[in-house]
Amino acid sequence: QGGSAEGAPPPPPPPDPLPSGWESRDVGSVGPAGSATEQSGVYTVRGAGADVWGTADAFHFAYRSLTGDGTITARVSDVDGSQSWTKMGVMIRASTAANSAHAFMLVSTAKGLAFQRRTAGGGTSTHTGGALATAPRWVRLTRAGNGITAYESVNGSTWTLVGSDTIALPATVLIGLAAHSHTTTSLATGTSDNVSVTP
Numbered sequence: 001q002g003g004s005a006e007g008a009p010p011p012p013p014p015p016d017p018l019p020s021g022w023e024s025r026d027v028g029s030v031g032p033a034g035s036a037t038e039q040s041g042v043y044t045v046r047g048a049g050a051d052v053w054g055t056a057d058a059f060h061f062a063y064r065s066l067t068g069d070g071t072i073t074a075r076v077s078d079v080d081g082s083q084s085w086t087k088m089g090v091m092i093r094a095s096t097a098a099n100s101a102h103a104f105m106l107v108s109t110a111k112g113l114a115f116q117r118r119t120a121g122g123g124t125s126t127h128t129g130g131a132l133a134t135a136p137r138w139v140r141l142t143r144a145g146n147g148i149t150a151y152e153s154v155n156g157s158t159w160t161l162v163g164s165d166t167i168a169l170p171a172t173v174l175i176g177l178a179a180h181s182h183t184t185t186s187l188a189t190g191t192s193d194n195v196s197v198t199p
Contacts, residue, residue, distance in 0.1 A: 017037070017038070018036060018037065018038050018043075018062060019038055021064045021065075022038070022062060022063065022064045022176065023062075023063065023064075024036035024045070024060060024061060024062040024063070024176075025060070025061060025096060026047070026048075026049070026058075026059075026060050026061075027049075027057055027058065027059055027060070027061050027096050027097075027098055028049060028056055028057050028058035028059065028098035029049070029050075029058050029098075029184070030047065030048040030049040030058045030059065030060065030180070030184065031048040031049065031058075031183070031184030031185060031186075032048045032184075032185075032186065032187050033048075034046050034047035034048060034049075034059075034060030034179070034187060035060070036060060036061075036062035036177070041193050041194070041195070042077075042191060042192070042193045043062060043074075043177055043191065043192045043193070043195055044189060044190075044191050045060055045062050045088065045177050045178070045179040045189070045190050045191075045192075046060060046179065046187045046188070046189045046190075047059050047060025047061075047178070047179040047180045047181060047187060047188060047190075048060075048180060048181045048183065048184055048185075048186060048187050048188070049180040049181065049182075049183075049184065050180075050182065050183065050184055051085065051180065051182055052087060052102075052104055052106075052116065052125075052178065052180060053116065053125045054124060054125055055099055055118075055122065055123070055124055055125075056098040056099045057098050057099075057100075057102075058098065058180060058184070059087075059178050059179060059180035060178070060179055060180065061091065061093070061096065061174070061176060061177070061178050062176045062177045062178075063091070063093070063174040063175060063176030063177070064174070064175060064176060064197065065172050065173070065174060065175070066092075066143070066172065066173050066174075066175040066197065067171055067172040067173075068171065068199075069142075069143050069144050069145065069199075070142075070143055070175065070197060070198055070199055071140060071141065071142040071143070071196075071197070071198050072090045072092065072140065072141050072175050072176070072195075072196070072197045073090070073138065073139070073140045073156075073194065073195070073196050074089075074090050074138070074139055074140075074177060074192040074193070074194060074195045074196075075136055075137070075138045075139075075156060075192060075193050075194040076088050076089060076106075076107040076135045076136060076137055076138075076139060076190065076191075076192050077135055077136045077191045077192060077193055078135050078136070078189075078190065078191045079107055079108065079109050079134070079135045079179075079188070079190050080109075080188060080189045080190070080191075081109050081181045081182065081188030081189070082181070082183070082186065082188070083109065083181060083182035083183055083188075084108065084109055084110035084111050084182075085108055085109070085110075085111055085182045086108060086109040086180070086181050086182050086188045087104075087106040087107070087108050087178070087179065087180055087182070087190075088106065088107055088135070088177070088178070088179045088188075088190025088191075088192065089104055089105050089106030089107055089139050089177070089178060089179075089190075090104075090105050090106075090139050090140065090141050090175075090176070090177060090178075091103065091104045091105075091141070091174075091175070091176060091177070091178040092141050092143055092148060092167075092169070092173050092174070092175050093173060093174045093175075094121060094168070094169050094170055094173060094174075095121075095170075095174065096174065097121065099118075099121055099122045100118070100121055101117075101118050101119060101120050101121045101123070101167050101168050101169060102117060102118055102167070103115070103116075103117040103141055103148040103150065103165070103167055104116045104117060104178060105130075105139040105140065105141050105150040105151070105152070105162065106139065106178075107133075107134065107135050107137050107139060108134075109134065110134070111132075112129060112130060112131055112132035112133055112134075113129070113130030113131050113132075113133060113137060113139070113152050113162065114127055114128065114129050114130055114162075115127070115128040115130065115150035115162040115163040116128075117148065117165055117167055118167075119165055119166065119167045119168060120167075120168045121168065126165070128150070128162055128163035129162075130150075130152045130160075130162040131152060131160075137152060137153070137154065138152065138153035138154070138155070138156045138159075138194070139151070139152055139153075140152075140153070140159065141175075143169070143173070143175075146166050146167055146168060146169055147164060147165075147166055147167075148164060148165055148166075148167050148169075149161065149163075149164040150162040150163050150164065156194060175197055176197075177190070177192055177195065
């Protein structure tokens, strides 16, 4: 007998958009296209890309703009990827150029927490290791002028300094959540909640 569409399940609802003022995009040569959504305070960022490291990055970035000083805080609740250096965390970035100056306080799947940054556009990355731990973990970046300070926390109330550096940033920066799979052949998924940007 002929086929019928009767009984077929309805299509899934579209994902919730990001909050007003936020947007997302792939940065660099990532492979599969990434995405970012927010629902009930939970941000889900799916990204591919070889790394956020070296002289150019490849990842998915969900962000808003920040002019002047400020802080971003998030609890990285899960990092789901096949590579040890799959990363999810908070980022402050000069631009969406692949070689942009930036700061990244991250949680990886198997290499612990780290404060990684490129202090000037086109420069090379540097690394300061944090706790050898996995998600869930709280992470924070604070900007005061060109000074960036990175913190980690188990509970969101007691914070441990990971590192600080001077980074060449414009007055208005991009601030948000970054994730990548550490490979150009598949996506990884990072989830975060308790996300706040102040002021």
